[in-house]
Amino acid sequence: MTARTIQRRVSAPAGDFAPRLHPVLRRVYAARGVNDEGTLGLGLDRLLPVSSLEGLEGATELLLRHRASGRRILVVGDFDADGATSSALVVRCLRKLGFSDAGFLVPNRFKYGYGLTPEIVALASQQQPSLIITVDNGISSQAGVAEANRRGIEVLVTDHHLPGTELPAAAAIVNPNLPQSRFGSRALAGVGVAFYLMAALTRRMQQQSDPVAATVNVADVLDLVALGTVADLVQLDHNNRILVAHGLKRIRARRCVPGIVALLQEAKRDPARIVAQDLGFAVAPRLNAAGRLDDMSIGIECLLTDDEQTARSLAARLSQLNEERREIEQRMQEEAATAVRKVHIDSGGELASALCLYDESWHQGVVGLVASRIKDRVHRPVVAFARAEEAVAGRIDSGSGIDMGARKPGTSPILLRGSARSVPGVHIRDVLDAVATRYPDLIEKFGGHAMAAGLTLKESALTLFTTALIEESARWFDAGRQGIIESDGELSPEEMTLATAFELRDGGPWGQGFPEPAFDGEFAVIDTRVVGERHLKLRVRACQSGEILDAIAFRYFEHAGAADGAGGSAAAASAFKLKFANGTARLAYRLDVNEYLGARRLQLIVEHIC
Numbered sequence: 077m078t079a080r081t082i083q084r085r086v087s088a089p090a091g092d093f094a095p096r097l098h099p100v101l102r103r104v105y106a107a108r109g110v111n112d113e114g115t116l117g118l119g120l121d122r123l124l125p126v127s128s129l130e131g132l133e134g135a136t137e138l139l140l141r142h143r144a145s146g147r148r149i150l151v152v153g154d155f156d157a158d159g160a161t162s163s164a165l166v167v168r169c170l171r172k173l174g175f176s177d178a179g180f181l182v183p184n185r186f187k188y189g190y191g192l193t194p195e196i197v198a199l200a201s202q203q204q205p206s207l208i209i210t211v212d213n214g215i216s217s218q219a220g221v222a223e224a225n226r227r228g229i230e231v232l233v234t235d236h237h238l239p240g241t242e243l244p245a246a247a248a249i250v251n252p253n254l255p256q257s258r259f260g261s262r263a264l265a266g267v268g269v270a271f272y273l274m275a276a277l278t279r280r281m282q283q284q285s286d287p288v289a290a291t292v293n294v295a296d297v298l299d300l301v302a303l304g305t306v307a308d309l310v311q312l313d314h315n316n317r318i319l320v321a322h323g324l325k326r327i328r329a330r331r332c333v334p335g336i337v338a339l340l341q342e343a344k345r346d347p348a349r350i351v352a353q354d355l356g357f358a359v360a361p362r363l364n365a366a367g368r369l370d371d372m373s374i375g376i377e378c379l380l381t382d383d384e385q386t387a388r389s390l391a392a393r394l395s396q397l398n399e400e401r402r403e404i405e406q407r408m409q410e411e412a413a414t415a416v417r418k419v420h421i422d423s424g425g426e427l428a429s430a431l432c433l434y435d436e437s438w439h440q441g442v443v444g445l446v447a448s449r450i451k452d453r454v455h456r457p458v459v460a461f462a463r464a465e466e467a468v469a470g471r472i473d474s475g476s477g478i479d480m481g482a483r484k485p486g487t488s489p490i491l492l493r494g495s496a497r498s499v500p501g502v503h504i505r506d507v508l509d510a511v512a513t514r515y516p517d518l519i520e521k522f523g524g525h526a527m528a529a530g531l532t533l534k535e536s537a538l539t540l541f542t543t544a545l546i547e548e549s550a551r552w553f554d555a556g557r558q559g560i561i562e563s564d565g566e567l568s569p570e571e572m573t574l575a576t577a578f579e580l581r582d583g584g585p586w587g588q589g590f591p592e593p594a595f596d597g598e599f600a601v602i603d604t605r606v607v608g609e610r611h612l613k614l615r616v617r618a619c620q621s622g623e624i625l626d627a628i629a630f631r632y633f634e635h636a637g638a639a640d641g642a643g644g645s646a647a648a649a650s651a652f653k654l655k656f657a658n659g660t661a662r663l664a665y666r667l668d669v670n671e672y673l674g675a676r677r678l679q680l681i682v683e684h685i686c
């Protein structure tokens with residue numbers, strides 16, 4: 077197992093900030109390349125201009141033409157939280173703007189595949205739309221768009237994924253990641269693209285003195301933009317931070333869709349105090365569970381309804397799906413960890429430069445999460461596979477779990493669907509590309525980016541694929557680059573306060589590409605106990621100040637368990653205590669405000685113990 081080390085972020089010279097900015101924030105921002113008030117300001121007026129995103133003019137014309145016809149418009153979204161928020165956003169805006177018949181369709185991807193496939197177009201055509209709008213997908217759906225054209229349905233593609241060499245023959249395309257785009261951010265999520273489209277449409281209609289549009293404020297949907305942007309893990313560049321900050325503000329003031337409040341309440345989070353991480357860790361998984369296990373309609377309905385009671389019951393159903401997802405994932409993760417240990421032993425203690433994990437019973441909606449968790453433990457690329465065919469029948473059966481269905485004895489080969497998660501330095505899509513070049517018939521289909529990819533493979537090809545993947549990954553993999561925890565340095569005794577914790581909490585939004593501040597320092601471990609079976613609670617004394625603080629290391633025993641085969645237990649905690657009794661440990665930690673029975677106390681969230 078790779079040891080983890082703490083490395084301090086290189087801090088650029090502190091920038092040109094207003095004097096009242098907290099000194100810790102000043103350092104933290106500088107280390108993230110934010111050096112002046114200009115790149116710090118999160119006012120909506122600093123958003124990249126709507127007019128600077130290419131394709132919006134044609135798209136707006138197209139929408140207005142279909143509005144005039146009064147025929148049905150169908151929004152076809154991707155099956156994850158970005159897709160669900162995009163779908164809800166566009167349907168809500170179109171209805172507000174007087175489009176008489178706007179609906180959505182979200183494919184069950186197990187049945188209909190990814191993107192706008194010809195099968196989905198056939199399904200959509202039953203509703204006789206005159207226009208299909210894809211959100212968060214469609215840029216590589218040449219066949220689906222051609223099929224729609226053949227049926228006399230126009231297509232407006234909005235997407236943020238990287239296009240292939242050929243674009244679909246759509247009536248209009250909006251995508252900041254088209255090669256010739258000069259838009260100032262490539263990090264816009266699918267829901268960000270949808271927002272820009274609706275902003276352009278609203279403005280256009282207002283310019284035409286449309287009485288309906290006069291009452292519409294497109295900023296009202298920023299709650300959905302914030303949720304989809306955080307959930308999709310796109311880089312929180314300046315433009316995305318503005319979008320997320322304003323969405324959060326609206327949610328805190330409860331000026332948001334009832335579905336988001338209901339999902340937060342399901343997760344026992346107070347909407348008035350949420351930060352970006354709450355959207356990522358509490359709301360997004362509940363929405364995604366629907367897309368992973370069933371189909372996303374229920375998630376979109378939850379974001380579409382204006383009725384609080386309906387929102388609450390849909391949110392409860394999503395939470396239940398999320399529980400099921402968690403149980404399935406837990407079981408798969410344990411099996412995967414066992415498989416990793418076995419590989420570990422078989423290979424004499426050294427892990428290969430990449431790992432392939434497969435079990436016939438695994439659910440293909442959850443393999444990505446398993447790959448991601450195992451990757452975090454072993455610090456090398458991981459591909460987790462499930463059978464593709466069985467999962468077609470893999471629907472929720474009356475809440476008791478997943479009915480995997482029985483495979484009909486047939487002659488067609490068993491297909492596996494794999495989900496890959498990578499580590500810094502290994503561009504997993506390029507690795508798959510190299511494998512596919514060397515063995516042209518090995519991989520059926522693959523796609524993705526540097527850190528994550530998906531692929532389809534015949535079961536009989538798995539052994540050869542594993543060998544080829546390990547060989548190719550070895551060219552990229554550098555053990556020395558793995559398991560590094562980045563820190564913003566030490567906090568002085570006068571900085572380690574509740575006030576600083578509040579400043580940091582309000583200094584966000586933090587997230588992908590704009591990491592939440594973390595620090596490191598020496599602490600004496602005074603006391604430890606296990607909470608919730610896998611978390612480690614500590615009382616520590618800061619060596620510099622002598623102050624005694626509460627600290628918690630979430631999932632500590634899960635990580636430790638994967639490393640040395642020990643499960644979380646009281647014995648493990650006392651072993652830990654012995655190891656550190658009266659000794660000091662170097663901790664990487666974040667500052668947190670712990671609210672308990674109305675009292676607020678400083679707490680350290682421990683990310684790593686050296």
Ligand SMILES: [Mn+2]
Nearest residue numbers: 158212266308
């Ligand atoms: Mn997306």
